[in-house]
Amino acid sequence: MLITNIEYIPNREIIEHFGIVSGSTVRAKHVGRDMMAGFKNIFGGELKGYTELLTESREEAMDRMIAQAQSLGANAILNVRFSTSSVAAGASELYVYGTAVVIR
Amino acid sequence: MIFEISIFLILLLIGYISGTLIEKRHYKSIREREEELKALPTTTHKRPLYEEDIKSCKLVNGSVVISIDYFKKFLASLINFFGGNISSYETLIDRARREAILRLKEDAKDASEIINLRIETSSITKNTKNSVGAVEVLAFGTAIYR
Numbered sequence: 001m002l003i004t005n006i007e008y009i010p011n012r013e014i015i016e017h018f019g020i021v022s023g024s025t026v027r028a029k030h031v032g033r034d035m036m037a038g039f040k041n042i043f044g045g046e047l048k049g050y051t052e053l054l055t056e057s058r059e060e061a062m063d064r065m066i067a068q069a070q071s072l073g074a075n076a077i078l079n080v081r082f083s084t085s086s087v088a089a090g091a092s093e094l095y096v097y098g099t100a101v102v103i104r
Numbered sequence: 105m106i107f108e109i110s111i112f113l114i115l116l117l118i119g120y121i122s123g124t125l126i127e128k129r130h131y132k133s134i135r136e137r138e139e140e141l142k143a144l145p146t147t148t149h150k151r152p153l154y155e156e157d158i159k160s161c162k163l164v165n166g167s168v169v170i171s172i173d174y175f176k177k178f179l180a181s182l183i184n185f186f187g188g189n190i191s192s193y194e195t196l197i198d199r200a201r202r203e204a205i206l207r208l209k210e211d212a213k214d215a216s217e218i219i220n221l222r223i224e225t226s227s228i229t230k231n232t233k234n235s236v237g238a239v240e241v242l243a244f245g246t247a248i249y250r
Contacts, residue, residue, distance in 0.1 A: 003163040006150055006220045006245040010158040025132055044123035045130075045175030047238055048202075051169045054224055054240060058167070081164055084226040 001066050002076035002103070009076060012066035012103045018072045023064030026087060027057040054094065058082070061096045074100035116225050126173075129196065134202050141209045141235025146218040153217065164218065165244035170200045172237040197225065197239055204243040215247035245248030 037063060040047055069077050080098035087093045145153075152158065172180075176192040183190050201223060212218060224242045 002161070005163055005222065005244060006161070006246050008159060008250070009153060010155045021181075030132065032124065040171050040173045041237060042119055043121075043126065044171055044176070045126040047169045047171050050240070051167060054167060054169065058165075058242075080225060080244075081230050082165075082244060084224065084240065085240070086226075103149075 016102040018100040021100045023061040024095040025057045028091040032086045069100040121172030161215035164212040167242040168203045200241040204241040207242045216250040221245035
């Protein structure tokens with residue numbers, strides 16, 4: 001599965017479009033991490049726990065998007081975008097979307 | 105009352121010292137790594153420089169969450185009252201963006217260029233009670249391999 005955020009794939013030809021495919025996850029951190037983050041808020045610096053958590057959930061959202069594209073029979077996803085929003089206190093939603101195509 | 109004020113002052117002092125130290129160290133490492141990765145061209149163009157002999161392309165990303173310290177938070181709330189530039193937040197976001205781009209480049213070290221770079225910033229803990237002041241920056245782009 002080829003994934004890019006440009007509108008085409010160099011030297012390849014798009015032969016079929018399947019429209020939008022997307023994946024999302026909503027994740028909350030556990031209490032320990034929240035407390036550690038509050039603690040870190042006094043000192044400043046990177047919140048490694050949050051970075052890891054967001055990377056993991058973004059990967060999961062990507063996996064869901066890829067699964068959807070595969071079920072349509074696509075072999076590439078073009079023009080992928082990410083968006084993050086906080087839906088509730090302590091939880092954030094990660095959303096990935098793109099266009100599924102068949103390339104040759 | 106005196107107890108509360110002294111706790112507040114101690115937190116301010118701790119925040120100031122550790123925040124300044126961490127920021128200095130972080131900027132030093134950012135500058136060193138930027139120097140190291142200067143050879144990899146990163147652009148916001150939608151097309152590669154030339155399209156011959158491209159072997160493959162791949163989505164790459166880098167992200168970071170950086171927290172503010174107690175002293176800066178207090179300073180920002182003071183400036184918020186009078187109005188003006190909140191420079192302590194500016195450096196925070198600048199650090200986060202440059203770090204995210206560096207992580208993206210480190211993810212694609214053997215690429216010949218990175219195109220269509222996009223940067224997204226979000227504050228992940230905006231609506232929480234006793235909120236943690238932190239920003240998340242995600243940089244993503246397409247790595248071109250030749």
